[in-house]
Amino acid sequence: MFTATDYSDIPKEKYGQLSKQLDALLSGESNRYANLSNASALLNQFFDRINWVGFYLMDGEDELVLxxxxxxxxCIRIPLGKGVCGTSAKNRETILVPDVNQFPGHIACDAASRSEIVVPLIKDGEMIGVLDIDSPEYDRFTEDDQEGLEQFVEVLVKHI
Incomplete structure (x- = not known):
């Protein structure tokens, strides 16, 4: 089994560049879905060894929708407090999961996923959704990834 220290290949400074690239890409566009679409495409290009990247958005007060x-x-709908995404949204905190099989109540949308990171999207105090990235490898995501993705999300929420 691999660990994050075996292949931590994304230096911290690359996240700063990624966030600047996102800001430039989204500058001048106000459509939330267009900007979220481009953000997911940018992350898909940036990361290797992932099998899913995207967003779940709040639908009402107690559910996320794809x-x-x-x-x-x-999965199309996830109740608040359920699985990694629903728990992240409910608690308004990033969750880094080295082994999804060890996360209580994990929702297996893709049986190939082994690790996951979920970052909440909060704008002006309002929970608007989460960024979700899955990998088919255990321990894929590091604390540096968490910090970098939180920085990425800070830039993103200014454009949605």
Whole structure:
């Protein structure tokens, strides 16, 4: 089994460049879905060893619904507090999961997923959704990935 330290190949400074690229890409466009679509495409190009990247957006007060993504078809609705995405949204915090099989209540949308990171999208105090990235490898995501993706999301929410 691999661990993140075996192949941590994304230096911290690359995340700064990624966030600047996102800001330039989305500048001048106000459509939320267009911007989320381009953000998921940009992340899909940036990362290797992932099998899904995209967004779940709040639908009402207690449910997430599938938004723009790159990857295989996915679960459409996730109740708040359920699975990694629903828990991240409910608690308003990033969740890094080295082994999804060890996460209580994990929702297996893609049986190939082994690790996951979910970052909440909060704008002006309002929970608007989550960024979800899955990998077919255990321990794929690191604390540097978490920090970098939180920075990415900060830029993103200014454009949605």
């Amino acid at each position: 938004g723009p993504f790159q990857g295989l078809p996915a």
